[in-house]
Amino acid sequence: MQTKEELLTMLTELLVNEFEIPAEDITLGASLYEELDLDSIDAVDLVVRLREITGKKIAPESFKEVRTVEDIVNALLQLTSAA
């Protein structure tokens, strides 16, 4: 099982490399849609990539309520600890 820090590092790397988001903008409190300029299509792509990386089944619905970087990390934390 991964720690919160490890998940944040993994997510940051993904956002920087595949969504062109400046690393310095990515903080736990950053809002995905306003501050990080992601759109609803990116959100779907992000879920797909996270599914590939973690090997966990992530239902897009479980991401509907996600608003910040921390929300994603917590959702991942729940998934990895549940297994």
Next chain:
Amino acid sequence: MQKLNYLWRIVATGICFFTFGLGALFISSLIFPLQALFIKNKSKRKQKARFTIHKSFAFFIHLMQCLGILTVNKHNFSQLQALRGKVVIANHPSLIDVVAIIAYLPNANCVVKSALFKNPFLRGVVKRVGYIDNDSSEQLFIDCANSLSEGSNIVVFPEGTRSKSGQPLKFKRGAANIAIRCQTNYQPITISVVPTTLTKQESWYDVPHKKFVITLTALAEIDNSKYFNHENISLAVRALTRETEQYFCKELKLNG
């Protein structure tokens, strides 16, 4: 005399808005049901409905010209008569841009915001002509791919809303997503409205100090194929969005 012309244009603008709303109601409550009654084939019916909108918008633009509200200049529009299966992108200075494009472009389909499917005047129209709802992204690409393969052209304003006048354009990534995921080229159209009117900031009765001129210029098709097999689609979409944004700023002489 100038004052009189100004007052006339306020009245004429009011007449136009009224006509538009009434026309939309008339078409959706009478013309479309009649078409539904006589045309049983669903795809033919949709085509007929779209043709009706094409002609009604052409009539509406004609009406505005006759009432002396605006002048229309078109450049290279003859090349659009045979356009099939392309994503048509344009900047969005005013409320009538889409009316003008659909008036002059046969086979136009549109991606419209979900709110229009709830607007009482426009709901009947957007449903019947098969316009595409931007609500769910998965369904959006399926609908776009189907529409493009039928030969329709999909009109998108990449800014997502009307431009802020005088400022560099800021494109959202929806248009690039459609073009890349459906593997199709862009047909760019630049639109300029002088003096500015019917912008996001103005009310309908804020008519310009003189009759306005809308200029629509069809530019050369943009080949998007270098992005189709890119290994990362999010990056490809971002690169294409940036490229077209700069292209439009350059063509419109806005410093981005």
